[in-house]
């Protein structure tokens with residue numbers, strides 16, 4: 519998607535602080551971190567959100583979640599972390615390219631929303 523912010527980050531057109539990359543996944547630090555560790559994990563293939571995924575995307579989704587685990591270990595989140603994917607307007611999704619937030623590095627609220 520030529521006008522998608524995260525597709526431009528994957529292509530390098532917009533700079534980012536990369537933390538992980540493989541053939542299916544790209545991960546980078548959130549520009550406005552909500553916790554000491556705040557990483558975004560995205561599939562290289564463009565989907566707007568979880569609402570758009572299908573069986574055809576099983577590999578991409580599995581690769582994203584496997585990357586979450588690798589990144590959590592690399593970022594020393596052994597005390598735990600939260601994984602969030604905002605989907606649609608009620609969830610305040612602001613970038614329409616599927617992404618998983620990894621939040622960690624401090625004790626978080628027991629309120630999820």
Ligand code: AMP
Pocket residue numbers: 523532534547548549550551558603604610611612613614
């Ligand atoms: P969401 O609100 O769930 O769609 O999350 C989008 C996230 O993208 C927010 O946490 C933003 O801070 C983050 N973000 C927006 N632009 C950039 C950028 N250029 N580099 C890194 N993170 C970004």
Ligand code: ZN
Pocket residue numbers: 519522523524525526564565614615
């Ligand atoms: Zn995109």
